[in-house]
Amino acid sequence: MKIGQLSEATGVSIRSLRYYEQQGLIASIRQANGYRTYSPLTVETVEAIKLYLNLGLTTEQIAGFLTCVIQNKEAFCAEVMPVYERKLAEIERQIVQLNQIRTNLVDRMTALTAEQNRTICEECGANDDPKRSQS
Amino acid sequence: MKIGQLSEATGVSIRSLRYYEQQGLIASIRQANGYRTYSPLTVETVEAIKLYLNLGLTTEQIAGFLTCVIQNKEAFCAEVMPVYERKLAEIERQIVQLNQIRTNLVDRMTALTAEQNRTICEECGANDDPKRSQS
DNA sequence: ATAAAGGCTGACATCAGTGTCAGGGTCAAG
DNA sequence: CTTGACCCTGACACTGATGTCAGCCTTTAT
Incomplete structure (x- = not known):
């Protein structure tokens, strides 16, 4: 899944997706040509990021627990x-x-x-x- | 009245007073040495600016009516x-x-x-x- | 004469996510 | 081979009042 598709699937701009990656919120692996490739699961992660941003949290705060929340239930973190x-x-x-x-x-x-x-x-x-x- | 005195009299930092002047909110005349000189009435103007800033207005909005408000009553403007x-x-x-x-x-x-x-x-x-x- | 205090300008930083542009690769279809 | 769609990085803009610093000048007191 390339960045344009992820953007399409989530409604989040490509610019923002790159920013989230820079802030350590999402991960990508690079193809030989330098293109980012995402796991389909990243869609869920981006949806979670949208949710937390809508609560007024900063990317830094989100980064503090996102990995845990994605891997477990929120109540576990x-x-x-x-x-x-x-x-x-x-x-x-x-x-x-x-x-x-x-x-x-x-x-x-x-x-x-x-x-x-x-x-x-x-x-x-x-x-x-x-x-x-x-x- | 020099800028340090105006700052003292109003509790507004020198930096902010210069900014207000730049935004057209207050006026000063320059002495031969380049120092700003203020009329004592400027104290009232700065107090008004503080009031409007506390209402959440921007300097640009304040600039739109401050001259009128200072010269007349607010209701006239x-x-x-x-x-x-x-x-x-x-x-x-x-x-x-x-x-x-x-x-x-x-x-x-x-x-x-x-x-x-x-x-x-x-x-x-x-x-x-x-x-x-x-x- | 010198030091301290005060004034001057100009410029960068702040908060934080997003838009946008420049300049340049990559790939697929014609 | 060319065109168009898509991707890359890096960088500036924005919002807006204020803090702060550098580098320099003026005034006053010692």
């Missing part, structure tokens, strides 16, 4: 859980921070809108609209 | 609200995505723990512990 735990803590920190920014942003937008309405009221202060007080 | 709106949408997208990752992560951790417990049970399957069924 003691390295996995600590990585998950650290990632979860990081994600939660980020969520808190984003929520804080979100709150600040909403507050400012509210204040801004209020201030604009006040300015408009000043401009149309001449014509007193009785309908305003009915609602 | 039509450029501000659209930037806030876009930023809010972006933040909320990020929060959703992080929550999705968080959920996936928690799910995997739960499954992992369950699987590990199952494995432990198999290992100690020989000694049948009657206390297990009491709880």
Whole structure:
């Protein structure tokens, strides 16, 4: 299986596959002409890599347990859980921070809108609209 | 006011002040020796920049309305609200995505723990512990 | 005069995965 | 033999604010 086929089979770009290899995530053997050849099993490995990348793990973290996970069940690999735990803590920190920014942003937008309405009221202060007080 | 004093007064590094100037956020006049000189009012400008950066805005976005905001009230500057709106949408997208990752992560951790417990049970399957069924 | 403190520019590094391009082999079909 | 599809390596770009360093100039105090 050549790199183009692996790319086709996994939906991962050739560029990324070469990068994964460079990071020690996947292995290839070279043909005489220098072309990479992959075992069909590599497809599963790449799928696993996609999964872990989607969890926000780095290639370095993935490299730390991928071999074990591929050979055994994930639960057998003691390295996995600590990585998950650290990632979860990081994600939660980020969520808190984003929520804080979100709150600040909403507050400012509210204040801004209020201030604009006040300015408009000043401009149309001449014509007193009785309908305003009915609602 | 020289750059070291402005840095001292605002808590912003000299490096960052020079960067802000390069991005068109603050202005300085040069003395004959090439040293930057700042108006005392620049302190307020830098404080505003800090505030907007803390909202997650980029220097480019800030540059789009900072002059107006400094000269008038924020509510007077039509450029501000659209930037806030876009930023809010972006933040909320990020929060959703992080929550999705968080959920996936928690799910995997739960499954992992369950699987590990199952494995432990198999290992100690020989000694049948009657206390297990009491709880 | 000299040393210390502060200012100046320019440039590289950071995080990390991916796109993209240049320049060059390889192979199969016409 | 040529064309097109596929592969190779190496390298730069990107996102964006900041740290840091080198190399040099200015001012002030000793």
